[in-house]
Amino acid sequence: MKQSAKRKILIAVAMAIAAVSLAVIALFCWAHMPVFGQGKPIDFEIAPGATVKSVTTQLAKQDVPLNETMFIMLVRLTGNSTALRAGPYELKAGETPARLLEKITKGIFAMESLTIIEGWNFRQMRQAVARHPALKHETAGLSERELLKKLGIDHRAGEGLFFPDTYLFRRGAEDMQIYRQAHEAMMMRLNALWEERDPALPYKTPYEALVMASIIEKETAHPGDRDMISGVFANRLKIGMKLQTDPTVIYGMGERYKGKIRKIDLRTDTPYNTYTRYGLPPTPIALPGGESLEAAFYPAETDALYFVARGDGTSHFSRSLDEHNRAVDKYIR
Template sequence: MSHPRKRRSGVLVLFLLLAALVAALAVGALGWQRYQAFADGPLGGLEAGGSITVERGDSLPRVIDRLRAAGVTGGETYEWQLLGRQLEAASRLHVGEYALEPGTTPRQLLMAMRQGDTIRYRFTLVEGWNTREMRAALARANPLVQKTAGMTAGELMEALGHPDEHPEGRFLPETYVYGRGDSDLDVLRRAYADMERALAAAWEARDPDTKLKTPYEMLVMASIVEKESAVAEERPQIAGLFERRLKIGMRLQTDPTVIYGIGEDYDGNIRRVHLTTDTPYNTYTRDGLPPTPIAMPGVGALQAVANPAPGDSLYFVAVGDGSGRHLFARTLAEHQANVRKYLQNYRQRVSGMDRAGESR
């Protein structure tokens, strides 16, 4: 028979063990709640447009230190490390720049770093730009690393791995996405490769009766069509007109090539002296195509040159109403009549703009 005092002592021990267990569970629950609140609560000290960069070789503690140095608040180091292990992110941080917008939680940030969801920037190469305009725009692109500043055209193409090529027209006009740390050479390599693919596709799909002998000649012609056509649906018609001129041995006589030959001295006005002054790009004084493209043609211009529209027009002139459209003609007499229409429309448009200015 057990002693009553021993039974009371056993009950007390059991009670104390249960109390300790309950206390431990309560502490654990509070700790878990705090951890969850940290993991899914917004970080403090964030401002719109903020970011953090993970560099090559960075550990999670190094990233946490960088967050602290940037004034970001929230969580203890051990909580960050626990969350990093839970998300399998601690050893899988991707290099790059990550957004720190107000409302960002530690879980969102570490998941972004694990998946490489970096901030992406955009740079657009515009159809019809020449190399000088392209390089000026690249120099203004932020935060693109500038590696080509001061390079000559030859040095640029050598850096891209194409030392024997002229750069004009070699880059496809598109919007290119890049991240912090990427350079202008990175963007240009992609634009060059994209143009190579687009040109190859256009050449493969070309009209078998084309006068153009090589893909490069197609690139040159497409650059002219690009500069002459402000309206996309007119490109095949303009391409067909130039194709017919080549076939009958007629000079292209296109102003954009003359302007390109003038270069940086062009002041916005093309004069008779420009049309009669011989340069390698003056298609009024020289037969056939100019020696290089005069701009970056887009896919639409390449496709138009590959499959030009049939017809019999040999001349064209702007409508003159500001629409960018053209009047096409089969004979010189028809063309001269269209030129008179252009002048009439142009004068009416300018007069209307002057009256609108006076009314203001």
């Protein structure tokens, strides 16, 4: 072969290598540049069984401003052609094609959140779940009993059985997922505390401790008072004294409560009126948080039998009725 022919072949090979190198460099640069620089996130969804080509088509139809040819090359060159996962996703301003591919191959789905507030009752929790636009609502038409049955919960009321927290879920998830997560979270905490309990506690079952935790939750928002309030109620239960706690009366009044308790309300008997009945009410009265659960199982060692709100979020504790009446005169009357 003539020297000139060899030279031409070498030049052609070199040019081909250079072209490929330039293409790879261009693809690398493109893959690490933002798909779009500013604006709201773009929500999109990949259908099950999608191929590389159909994924790019789906992205285009859902207004993801992506170069389809470059994205197909990126997917194939990275060996991810069979790793694309179906599901809901979100592309934020400033994110790159490489990040988009990472999300789709690792299943980094668009996540939503729902916060259940400590002290809410179960009705308020159900309202929050029913209002969330990103959930698939399958329990809205169920009665409370029907919902509990589907969850496998052997209680007549859902009150207190769900842990207040922030729960993450995939967009379009069934609302039953929230109830399952919240119930499992509550049972895990409650059962762990029950296993380590002091045998001297005045509870026969974990459920009774949960009832107490819910009362503590509604009695105070001051962290420093929870264990003392728990100590007062534990002392009352041990000596057979009525709990006489307003939040249970309010819960028993239901829609009749208009923001104020009257003397007639304290005298009107309901299953939750702890001024007319001894012991704990039949169910929790709210969704207790972690601190109230801890307080129920670890009450303060105290001789106090009474307490009254000071008006600043804290409470004054008394050992005798005379001392309590003086505190009531000072802080209430």
